[in-house]
Amino acid sequence: MTFDVETIREQFPILKQMIGKYPLVYLDNGATTQKPKAVIDSITDYYTSQNANIHRGVHTLSQNATTAYENAREAIQKHINAKKSYECIFTKGTTDSINLVASSLGKLIKKGDEIIISALEHHSNIVPWQFLVEEKGAVLKVIPMNHAGELDLDVYQNLLSDKTKIVSVTHVSNALGTVNPIKQMIKKAHEFGAYFLVDAAQSLQHFTIDVQDFDCDFMAFSAHKIFGPTGVGVLFGKEDILNELPPYQGGGDMIKTVTFEKTTYNELPHKFEAGTPNIVGGIAFGKAIQWLSKLNLDEVKKYENYLLDYATNEIKTINGVVLYGTAKHKSGVLSFLIDGLHPYDIGTLLNQQGVAVRTGHHCTQPIMDFYNIPGTIRASFSLYNTKADVDAFINALKKAVNMLQ
């Protein structure tokens, strides 16, 4: 089977939209992907025929909703090849998943314990750990990167020690597109007995990840960047580690028994899922994963690489273009500036021509500081983008540059 982008595009109603007189060219997939009709329909279907609160009802609707929610969890488990479905904790998204680990694991962190992150991290994989530096006296260490946006693995090796409690690194950089050699990095962390959290927010829309093969202890990801709805995500954690961690938030669903003297906690995954969750979000997330799993993901990867290569070559023909992020292994992201022009001016004029890109620091201010720039223009691609999208983007960019110079 070869990859047919047109049959994919037909399933995304939003892509037919016009922005003024121009057809939408959506190149902000790093921020969020669009949703296929199957996912959109699952949301309507849920509220039309299934809506009930889950896990506690004896009535049919509640039981059906519970089954649908737990089936979604199983679909996600299967997709990432977790051993057990209850190793997949539903959260609000990647940020919430990382905060869960930082908060629960944080209760076990002692003064002087070390946490390693990398120069490529999104703010949401920096700030939660800084809380532990402030509250617990933990030490935060950062793996540096080179000018291409690749991590320095020799320095990483030297940062690791018996004091390292957890390493938390992104699989794919949202700002530069670098793909980190995460499996190798996990192995190294384990040699020192440290846990490893993979921030997979940007990677699961481009790659399949087998958590058993990676052997990561935690993996955080969001539904909305994998063709699912906003406001829901997953924290994968190995069963034995999740059992050791204290709970995150207190409330309904996460308890076994409550008295005013003492509360005992529920089993996985409920221990970490306090309160009524985003039920429809979880179900639609499962649908998105099922939709994605049906595609030939090797073909998808090849196609996306072809698109990124094509866009990279085309953009280099424009005078004054400076690319940020030129790592050998890249995925989905083209970050750039044009000499002497402000990214917001470019972004505004691209939008006038129907091209949606992101401008700014992409929630990675340390990366921008590294290059000594306030931000970049970022075009990020997904499987429904076409060569024609790239051409429209390049033409619109040339027009914008002409107007501004």
Next chain:
Amino acid sequence: MSITDKENEIIEEFAIYDDWMEKYEYIIELGKDLPIIDEAKKTDDKIIKGCQSQVWLNAEKVDGKIKYSADADAIIAKGIISLLIQVLSNETADDILEAQLDFIKEIGLQEHLSPTRSNGLVAMVKQMKIEALALKNK
């Protein structure tokens, strides 16, 4: 000329442009022509918060009227603040505070600006009014 007269002048100016490109080319030209603020006045406390690009605004009271000068690192932002200065500069604080600035909608600036930019526009107007209020009784 009153604020409304100046607004009408801008509306007429924009009426001759029928597509976005001409409009933006005009805004870009305005940005290029904007009298630059004194470098000495481009201090951090003059930066308008809430804009996606850096915009510096200075206000002074001369003979009872408020005079604005500004600069920005993005040229479209510069063009937009230039339009606002054209309308509001050399007016009394009271008139500035009461100005409705309907021309922004009339010339289709709001609908054509990205949400972040449009927030920037709102932030610019707000800051200009705050400065007028601060200078009112000085």
